[in-house]
């Protein structure tokens with residue numbers, strides 16, 4: 001049994017999704033997560049992790065840019081990647097709630113990354129078979145990068161879970177807190193079963209418990225976000241909004 | 249004495265000293281200090297640039313900036329490894345940095361206050377670093393000279409990207425050009441300071457020259473940098489904040505004004521605008537990460553025990 005908290009009565013339901021909407025949603029996921037990881041660079045526990053976090057941030061940014069650009073073409077209104085990223089507001093972003101959550105301690109960063117990487121593993125292998133060749137090509141490239149991200153996040157999750165008493169506790173706490181954003185990953189797709197089995201086996205290797213809290217929060221895909229996203233966008237969009245229409 | 253003679257012969261013959269070769273204690277110490285300081289500079293340098301990652305004005309610029317900061321982290325790693333060939337380890341060197349016993353390039357004790365600063369750092373700071381480092385690719389110590397060959401390639405890439413960022417601003421609106429001018433005003437003199445004290449006041453120069461760690465003097469390097477950079481500023485159409493700057497046809501070089509040595513020493517001694525914040529930031533990241541590193545160590549030893557069992 002799950003208790004799902006959705007957008008409130010009175011708000012329109014999520015758009016069932018034309019291609020433009022779908023591309024934007026995935027672009028926003030990658031954009032927002034890249035932005036979060038970008039905050040971390042120079043704050044990591046060691047240099048190797050700074051480099052890895054930079055890499056992963058850059059990969060997500062690359063995916064976001066490709067998807068925004070393609071979304072702009074599909075929409076046909078001449079919107080560039082920057083216009084789509086910088087001139088839509090909080091309510092227009094349709095990223096998952098999971099990716100907008102703050103970095104927290106390293107356990108939160110890793111759990112967020114792991115849950116999302118496991119989801120993107122399913123997403124990209126699905127989209128790589130899309131009839132849309134352009135999208136399929138992007139998905140195939142993203143799948144390769146994602147395999148590396150997943151190795152990193154799962155590897156660290158196991159180290160933290162099966163490391164010290166403190167790291168185990170922190171990892172479990174992060175998992176318990178972020179679990180409420182996972183039901184949303186499976187709205188409108190069939191990824192849950194494969195995801196649960198992949199996540200379950202890493203968690204068991206990490207000696208971590210699958211949370212049993214039934215509460216789940218959704219709404220990202222209809223722009224009903226947590227309060228964290230607005231601030232993230234304010235920072236990210238600040239220059240374009242302050243100096244509209246300039247070339248950088 | 250035979251050791252010392254053979255060592256100097258290798259150096260004089262322009263061959264490389266390798267980690268297992270005999271070397272004078274002073275040579276080893278000088279190299280450790282210099283390579284560690286260089287590594288620390290790469291790592292501390294991530295902060296002023298990292299400051300703009302989340303605010304970069306376009307996704308293209310954001311990608312370039314993340315990649316650059318990541319390169320600098322890689323340079324840090326690479327240089328710490330070069331230092332480790334001399335019998336120290338990264339953790340102890342970082343500890344010295346955290347305790348304020350090791351220095352890093354003073355340029356990073358200035359804040360990045362507008363977007364053009366990211367361009368100015370690439371153009372001027374990476375530019376000054378290259379001027380220094382081209383000489384170091386021929387350094388007598390093998391691991392350091394090889395590290396420098398690789399790093400120099402990436403630094404010249406950074407320099408071009410920084411300059412290109414400024415070209416864009418200078419060809420943009422008056423507001424954008426003003427950003428570039430403001431950045432040049434603030435970064436010009438600190439960049440000249442990157443070459444260190446005048447040769448007459450430099451304590452290490454002579455010995456380092458004999459050991460071929462250093463090959464060109466501070467003042468000569470600074471002159472090279474000025475000569476290279478002035479025409480680039482002219483092309484941008486922004487002015488260098490030095491009323492004494494002018495071409496000297498007799499010397500075939502630009503003359504330039506005097507560095508404010510009080511400011512130089514104040515920053516070197518830890519009292520620049522950002523010294524405390526830079527070190528505090530680094531220490532905080534390190535301390536916040538202690539439990540993570542402990543977890544990795546604990547996990548690795550559990551895993552070893554399990555495979556042994």
Ligand SMILES: [Fe+2]
Pocket residue numbers: 290319320323399403
């Ligand atoms: Fe560097």
Ligand SMILES: [Fe+2]
Pocket residue numbers: 320374402403406
């Ligand atoms: Fe650089």
